[in-house]
Amino acid sequence: MSITVQISNQIQIIAQFIGFSGGERHVQLTNLPEEPMTEVLIRANVRSSDGMMDLLLLEDALLRHSPDVQIDLELPYLPYARQDRVCATGQAFSMDVMAKLLHLHPKRQIAVWDAHSAVSLSLTQAHNVLPETIIAHSESLSTLLRDQNTVLICPDKGAVPRCEAIQKAFNTPRMVYCEKKRDPSTGRILRSEVLADDLSGKTAVITDDICDGGMTFIGIAQGLRALNCQRIVLYATHGIFSKGLSVFDGLIDQIYTSNSFIHASQPQLTQINFQHPFGG
Numbered sequence: 009m010s011i012t013v014q015i016s017n018q019i020q021i022i023a024q025f026i027g028f029s030g031g032e033r034h035v036q037l038t039n040l041p042e043e044p045m046t047e048v049l050i051r052a053n054v055r056s057s058d059g060m061m062d063l064l065l066l067e068d069a070l071l072r073h074s075p076d077v078q079i080d081l082e083l084p085y086l087p088y089a090r091q092d093r094v095c096a097t098g099q100a101f102s103m104d105v106m107a108k109l110l111h112l113h114p115k116r117q118i119a120v121w122d123a124h125s126a127v128s129l130s131l132t133q134a135h136n137v138l139p140e141t142i143i144a145h146s147e148s149l150s151t152l153l154r155d156q157n158t159v160l161i162c163p164d165k166g167a168v169p170r171c172e173a174i175q176k177a178f179n180t181p182r183m184v185y186c187e188k189k190r191d192p193s194t195g196r197i198l199r200s201e202v203l204a205d206d207l208s209g210k211t212a213v214i215t216d217d218i219c220d221g222g223m224t225f226i227g228i229a230q231g232l233r234a235l236n237c238q239r240i241v242l243y244a245t246h247g248i249f250s251k252g253l254s255v256f257d258g259l260i261d262q263i264y265t266s267n268s269f270i271h272a273s274q275p276q277l278t279q280i281n282f283q284h285p286f287g288g
């Protein structure tokens with residue numbers, strides 16, 4: 009969890025968070041200016057329920073000091089965006105709950121990076137930083153996407169609009185679509201099918217919003233290898249990598265992700281350093 013609060017390009021407010029023994033969270037802001045502030049930018053990487061509470065307490069503390077302050081909140085990874093519907097009776101609509109929490113302060117403007125779906129955007133009214141904007145900050149990935157030998161790989165139906173926008177932005181010569189094959193009785197994903205013929209000598213660039221455990225991309229990379237792809241690259245805006253990167257050994261040659269999740273430096277991983285400018 010990391011939260012920074014900027015009141016200008018040069019000045020940051022220091023926020024200290026502690027936990028009480030009953031489980032409650034607490035915030036203390038230091039170095040607040042004497043005069044009320046008019047605008048602040050909060051960058052928050054929320055990774056837990058405590059982190060979400062910290063963010064809400066922080067905003068409350070800012071508003072008590074400066075009741076009319078405009079808060080710009082940058083939440084690169086929007087927690088609960090993947091829980092964007094009720095899948096079965098008895099479950100919560102988690103993204104709706106998250107959106108209600110975010111709406112506690114009506115003056116706030118929110119920006120998220122590469123939102124998982126339109127549902128989270130419509131519930132939060134957040135501005136979506138498009139993946140092509142983030143990719144454009146990596147010269148090597150941008151060059152690769154423009155290369156005549158590159159094939160852009162669209163991992164599933166949900167990713168079609170995102171991949172088509174990336175193809176248009178970088179003029180990628182060709183796109184190949186994939187289809188998730190499910191067990192009809194359980195709905196469980198069995199494998200991903202790459203809908204293409206031989207890809208000898210090609211570089212495949214798979215793009216998606218999130219890489220979690222990596223199963224989606226392992227399946228696709230196996231399919232691409234079977235079609236003789238020469239090189240396989242993955243771009244996922246949010247690299248959770250919950251099973252580590254070794255699961256891609258021998259399958260994916262290079263991985264690009266943004267800095268919404270921070271990882272130790274590894275040879276096969278390129279983290280694109282992206283952030284909104286203050287007041288931008």
Ligand SMILES: O=P(O)(O)OC[C@H]1O[C@@H](O)[C@H](O)[C@@H]1O
Nearest residue numbers: 216218219220221222223224
């Ligand atoms: O296969 P892993 O990496 O676990 O999960 C990533 C997939 O899960 C979806 O929410 C993402 O949009 C992506 O397609």
